[in-house]
Amino acid sequence: xxxxxxxxxxxxxxxxxxxxxxxxxxxxxxxxxxxxxxxxxxxxxxxxxxxxxxxxxxxxxxxxxxxxxxxxxxxxxxxxxxxxxxxxxxxxxxxxxxxxxxxxxxxxxxxxxxxxxxxxxxxxxxxxxxxxxxxxxxxxxxxxxxxxxxxxxxxxxxxxxxxxxxxxxxxxxxxxxxxxxxxxxxxxxxxxxxxxxxxxxxxxxxxxxxxxxxxxxxxxxxxxxxxxxxxxxxxxxxxxxxxxxxxxxxxxxxxxxxxxxxxxxxxxxxxxxxxxxxxxxxxxxxxxxxxxxxxxxxxxxxxxxxxxxxxxxxxxxxxxxxxxxxxxxxxxxxxxxxxxxxxxxxxxxxxxxxxxxxxxxxxxxxxxxxxxxxxxxxxxxxxxxxxxxxxxxxxxxxxxxxxxxxxxxxxxxxxxxxxxxxxxxxxxxxxxxx
Numbered sequence: 001x002x003x004x005x006x007x008x009x010x011x012x013x014x015x016x017x018x019x020x021x022x023x024x025x026x027x028x029x030x031x032x033x034x035x036x037x038x039x040x041x042x043x044x045x046x047x048x049x050x051x052x053x054x055x056x057x058x059x060x061x062x063x064x065x066x067x068x069x070x071x072x073x074x075x076x077x078x079x080x081x082x083x084x085x086x087x088x089x090x091x092x093x094x095x096x097x098x099x100x101x102x103x104x105x106x107x108x109x110x111x112x113x114x115x116x117x118x119x120x121x122x123x124x125x126x127x128x129x130x131x132x133x134x135x136x137x138x139x140x141x142x143x144x145x146x147x148x149x150x151x152x153x154x155x156x157x158x159x160x161x162x163x164x165x166x167x168x169x170x171x172x173x174x175x176x177x178x179x180x181x182x183x184x185x186x187x188x189x190x191x192x193x194x195x196x197x198x199x200x201x202x203x204x205x206x207x208x209x210x211x212x213x214x215x216x217x218x219x220x221x222x223x224x225x226x227x228x229x230x231x232x233x234x235x236x237x238x239x240x241x242x243x244x245x246x247x248x249x250x251x252x253x254x255x256x257x258x259x260x261x262x263x264x265x266x267x268x269x270x271x272x273x274x275x276x277x278x279x280x281x282x283x284x285x286x287x288x289x290x291x292x293x294x295x296x297x298x299x300x301x302x303x304x305x306x307x308x309x310x311x312x313x314x315x316x317x318x319x320x321x322x323x324x325x326x327x328x329x330x331x332x333x334x335x336x337x338x339x340x341x342x343x344x345x346x347x348x349x350x351x352x353x354x355x356x357x358x359x360x361x362x363x364x365x366x367x368x369x370x371x372x373x374x375x376x377x378x379x380x381x382x383x384x385x386x387x388x389x390x391x392x393x394x395x396x397x398x399x400x401x402x403x404x405x406x407x408x409x410x411x412x413x414x415x416x417x418x419x420x421x422x423x424x425x426x427x428x429x430x431x432x433x434x
Contacts, residue, residue, distance in 0.1 A: 036418045038248045039369045040259045043221050044230060047188070048247070048261055048366065048396040051296045052329075053099040054092035055152070055265060055305035058134070060110040061273040062310060069108025071158030071199060075124035078110065083127070083134070083312025085141035091314045092306060093145060095322035096329055101150035101190055101303070102138045104179055109159030113182075117174050120159045139183040150188030151179050155206050155227075156196055164202025172206075173214050180218035189215050191227040225263060232260045234300060239266030239291040241300035244392040248370050261396075264295035267305035268318055274307040282317050288325045297399030331432060333361070333399075338410075339427035347423050348411040358404045359429040362412060364394045365422040374416025379407030379428075392416075394423075404430075 040048070060069050063077045092100055105111050111121035112134035122132050135151070142149035155172055162168040180186055191211065195203055208227060215224055225231035232249065234241050247261035268288075269278045283291075288304075295302040306322065309315050314322075337357055340349045360377050364370060372394045378385040388410070389400035410428050414421050 034256045035248055036369060036371070038257045038259050040247070040261070040366055041230075043223055044259055044261060045367050047223055047231070048301060050098035050148075050301060051397070052096045052292075052302050052304065053101065053150075053188075054088075054095070054097040055267075055272075055303050056088060056092075056100055056102045056138070057106075057267075057272040057274075057305055057307045058312075059103055059106050059112060059273070060108050061106065062308065065275060067271055067273060069106065069110065069158065071108045071110075071120070071160075073108060073110065075110065075120060075122075076126055078122060078125040079127050080308075080310060080312030083132075083137070083308070085134075085137040086145065087313055088138065088306075088308060089141045089145035089147060091319045091322050092304075093147060093326075094319075095304065095326040097147065097304070099148035099150055099187055100138065100142050101152055101188055102135060103152045103154075104135050105153050105157070105175065107154050107156045107158055107192075107194055107196070109154075109157040111175070113178065115175055115178055117171055117178075118160065135179065135183055143184060148187035149183070149185070150190060150222075151183075151186060152190040152192065153179065154192045154194065155204065155211075156192070156194045156198075158196070158198060161199055163198025164200050164204050168198075168204055169207040169210060173210060176211060176214045177218065180215065180222070186219045186222045188223050188225055188231070189219070189228070190225045193227040193233075229258075229260070231263050231301075234262040234264045234295075237265055237267075239264045239302060239304070240294045241298040243298065245299045245395070246370060246393045247299065247366070247395050262300040263303050264291075264300045265303040265305065266291055266295075267307070268321065269305075269307065272305055272307060274309045274315070276309070279315060279317055282321050285321065285324050285328060288321070289328060292325075292329060293399060293401065296397060299393060299395035299397060332359070333429060336361070336427040337430050339425055341423055341425055343420055343422045345414045345417060345421060346411060347421075347426050348409060349426050349428070350409045351407065351428075354406050354408045355428075355430060356404050356406050357410075357428040357430045358402060359431070360388060360400050360402070360410065361425060361427045361429065362394050362398045362400075362423065363396060363425040365424045366396050368422050369419070370395050371417055371419045371421045372414045373418055375412060375414045377426075378411050378413065379405050380409040380411075381405060381407055385411070394421075 114123035115121045139149045223230040226233045249260040376390045377388045
């Protein structure tokens with residue numbers, strides 16, 4: 001999608017944790033205390049527990065074959081023949097997604113709800129005789145399907161004439177108010193950072209603070225993502241987090257740290273919107289599993305885009321791949337060989353008898369913050385301990401793959417800590433092939 005996100009930078013652990021390496025993995029006392037005190041809000045902790053969420057890019061671009069519209073498109077082009085948001089929900093739930101985020105307004109300014117503040121919306125289209133509301137149908141389907149609902153709203157609006165002037169900020173706030181008051185609970189508000197010229201040839205200086213204020217007032221439990229204080233962009237559109245992705249990030253103003261977890265967005269197809277010529281280019285199961293390991297398995301949340309076609313349905317190829325993906329995650333991680341929880345710098349897990357394993361999963365209780373800074377997982381092979389994997393950050397979840405090893409016990413050692421580690425889970429798995 002080629003977004004331009006201003007002011008959003010994800011820093012590597014090499015930068016974040018440089019001071020933690022010296023002195024046996026501990027930071028100096030002041031930095032250690034600052035990081036130790038950073039904890040997620042209940043909503044952020046719940047969000048990280050979702051692990052997999054779904055993006056639905058749908059709108060004018062679906063019918064023009066473009067990725068970025070110009071804002072001059074005729075609303076009559078928007079005419080899905082069989083839109084069924086319940087089908088979207090069934091498809092993404094099969095993949096394990098716990099939330100669906102809809103592109104309520106993309107850069108072209110076309111609104112998928114009948115906004116009072118523009119004619120460039122579904123109310124000017126022939127769909128549902130001008131009485132339709134995609135946002136409502138999606139919100140209702142999510143609620144009935146038991147998953148959370150979120151909205152993507154582009155501040156860049158290539159149609160709106162006030163874009164590039166102070167009047168646009170009020171226009172955008174008004175549209176936010178519509179979305180945040182008429183559709184029930186909103187779990188995530190996704191604010192893209194793209195900033196280009198409007199129809200008047202000017203760029204807008206977004207009044208982010210006032211946008212956040214509207215969200216906090218109307219949806220106090222909603223998380224503000226990307227150009228927002230609650231969730232950050234991972235830094236690429238490949239669904240890949242860093243090897244040691246920490247949710248504790250510098251505030252950016254030199255004044256300590258904040259909880260700012262990473263979201264990994266990626267499309268199941270080459271494009272973000274549906275294009276028929278890409279029906280044969282849907283990501284393979286192996287590709288999706290690789291992304292899973294590098295997002296969920298690296299302490300991030302995977303936001304997988306699945307674009308509906310011109311019918312308003314997720315294509316059959318995508319539906320099948322989503323089901324395969326969800327089934328494969330369950331096949332590999334639905335049942336562990338053994339697992340435990342514990343606290344302290346060493347947590348040990350004894351197996352009933354030696355077993356062949358090739359995966360380990362480690363989870364901290366992030367409600368108490370990220371406390372481990374450097375860890376090693378070892379397996380007891382015969383009478384000795386052998387290293388299986390290691391890393392720096394655990395956070396919500398780390399998944400490691402390694403060469404199959406027959407072990408009678410597993411132990412987690414944390415030689416670098418900020419405070420006493422609290423492990424929500426230490427588990428080992430053996431691939432079904434083993």
